[in-house]
Amino acid sequence: MQDAKALQVAVVGTGYVGLGTAVMLAYLGHHVTGVDVDQAKIDMLTRGELPIYEPYLDELLRESAPRLRWTTDYASAIPNADVIFICVGTPPLPSGQPNLAYVAEAAQSIARHLNGKVQVVVNKSTVPIGTGDWVARILEENAVDYHANRYLVVSNPEFLREGTALHDSLYPDRIVLGSDSPEAIERMAELYEPLLSQDFAAPVSVPRPDCYTQPALVKTSLSSAEMIKYAANAFLALKISFANEIAGLCERVDADIQEVTRGIGYDQRIGPHFLGAGAGWGGSCFGKDTAALISIGHEYGYEMPILAAAIEINQRQRQLVIAKLQQHLHRLKGKRVAVLGMAFKPNTDDLRDAPAHDCIARLIELGAQVVAHDPIAMPRARHEWRHLRYQEAESAEAALRGADAAILMTEWDDYRRIDWESALRGMRHPLVIDTRRVIGHFGGAGIVEQIGKRPASRVA
Ligand code: NAD
Numbered sequence: 001m002q003d004a005k006a007l008q009v010a011v012v013g014t015g016y017v018g019l020g021t022a023v024m025l026a027y028l029g030h031h032v033t034g035v036d037v038d039q040a041k042i043d044m045l046t047r048g049e050l051p052i053y054e055p056y057l058d059e060l061l062r063e064s065a066p067r068l069r070w071t072t073d074y075a076s077a078i079p080n081a082d083v084i085f086i087c088v089g090t091p092p093l094p095s096g097q098p099n100l101a102y103v104a105e106a107a108q109s110i111a112r113h114l115n116g117k118v119q120v121v122v123n124k125s126t127v128p129i130g131t132g133d134w135v136a137r138i139l140e141e142n143a144v145d146y147h148a149n150r151y152l153v154v155s156n157p158e159f160l161r162e163g164t165a166l167h168d169s170l171y172p173d174r175i176v177l178g179s180d181s182p183e184a185i186e187r188m189a190e191l192y193e194p195l196l197s198q199d200f201a202a203p204v205s206v207p208r209p210d211c212y213t214q215p216a217l218v219k220t221s222l223s224s225a226e227m228i229k230y231a232a233n234a235f236l237a238l239k240i241s242f243a244n245e246i247a248g249l250c251e252r253v254d255a256d257i258q259e260v261t262r263g264i265g266y267d268q269r270i271g272p273h274f275l276g277a278g279a280g281w282g283g284s285c286f287g288k289d290t291a292a293l294i295s296i297g298h299e300y301g302y303e304m305p306i307l308a309a310a311i312e313i314n315q316r317q318r319q320l321v322i323a324k325l326q327q328h329l330h331r332l333k334g335k336r337v338a339v340l341g342m343a344f345k346p347n348t349d350d351l352r353d354a355p356a357h358d359c360i361a362r363l364i365e366l367g368a369q370v371v372a373h374d375p376i377a378m379p380r381a382r383h384e385w386r387h388l389r390y391q392e393a394e395s396a397e398a399a400l401r402g403a404d405a406a407i408l409m410t411e412w413d414d415y416r417r418i419d420w421e422s423a424l425r426g427m428r429h430p431l432v433i434d435t436r437r438v439i440g441h442f443g444g445a446g447i448v449e450q451i452g453k454r455p456a457s458r459v460a
């Protein structure tokens with residue numbers, strides 16, 4: 001616990017972002033109430049159980065437990081709060097625009113319990129530019145006893161990555177605070193003060209990374225902060241699509257994308273991150289946020305061709321995986337295909353927009369028998385992917401046994417530890433499409449195809 005001036009905080013929405021935010025702020029010394037409409041989630045949290053998988057969350061939750069409370073009751077969380085975070089989902093509509101219904105509901109519920117003193121309402125959900133003003137208007141229209149200039153709205157976009165969420169929250173590169181109210185910015189800076197301080201005492205459970213540098217505090221207008229979040233995600237998505245586009249050419253000219261990205265990544269103007277070629281990006285944010293940015297552009301009659309191309313390339317990568325299988329096996333009908341990894345990336349159980357979903361769906365459509373495995377996400381998939389007819393395997397090795405081919409979709413460490421030589425020997429047809437460069441060199445018999453590298457590493 002830090003020596004912060006403790007504030008009373010309410011966090012509305014206890015999903016991947018809200019939960020991490022609540023636990024991190026409680027660690028900093030604030031008194032935090034997490035509010036959610038999902039009773040089952042709140043019951044689990046009250047029992048000290050976690051509704052999601054995220055490394056270190058359990059440990060930090062226990063360390064911060066005395067300052068944390070969970071409820072479905074806005075009345076017990078909002079009136080007391082100095083700062084109220086909105087962390088509800090903004091999933092995409094078919095039009096590409098984000099669905100703001102949850103933000104609207106949350107803002108209405110908050111408004112009904114505001115106390116008439118100065119309270120800061122912070123939007124952490126990713127929302128289109130202008131939503132901060134829209135939230136302010138909802139507060140104004142729904143507050144029982146509205147006082148102008150008492151409910152201050154801030155945009156404080158979240159940049160955490162699932163799988164490293166607590167590291168990202170405790171040791172961020174920057175904290176962006178957007179508001180038209182200097183008073184609101186000041187209160188937010190107070191809230192985050194321990195993170196910004198040189199003598200921030202790192203929690204035992206989430207040690208400070210070696211490459212740690214103090215976070216920058218970026219103060220902006222409300223709309224700039226909202227734009228920063230979209231621009232950041234769009235740029236990262238673009239980097240991956242760029243690497244995938246170059247990867248396609250690498251396959252044709254006999255270059256290796258991994259060597260190429262290593263070579264360009266040392267250039268500080270480019271950087272080494274988010275240049276992984278493979279089955280393309282997934283997860284709840286990149287697809288949704290790039291589509292949202294394009295649709296915001298449309299509202300203003302403004303085309304965004306670079307982003308549109310990045311999305312198209314991403315779709316192409318997902319299809320490429322199946323095309324590579326077809327090149328080797330020809331017909332997939334009746335073939336047994338092992339899919340290793342279902343979560344959109346390792347160290348999370350999040351399945352939203354996971355490339356593995358599309359891959360499994362397409363394989364089933366083509367008549368293949370799919371045997372899937374994921375070290376963590378299988379129970380969630382049983383529920384969220386119940387529309388897909390695949391078999392579960394109790395281990396990666398079991399999935400591979402007797403398979404006509406395997407596709408490695410998520411770079412879980414468990415898959416790096418597989419004895420690939422013996423696993424390939426146990427397959428009916430020893431072929432692995434390794435979309436994440438998990439398999440190193442091996443001396444056994446089989447074919448390992450990797451994205452962005454040609455020819456396929458054939459080992460006789
Ligand atoms: P999530 O779906 O995991 O969680 C949202 C939570 O809000 C759920 O628990 C839901 O029950 C709750 N909720 C919905 N309506 C509510 C209401 N009216 N009152 C109280 N609770 C309500 O979503 P998430 O992944 O945590 O994302 C939240 C926001 O943060 C999104 O806008 C997302 O784009 C953004 N974001 C997500 C990530 C990420 O990696 N997941 C990273 C950065 C930003």
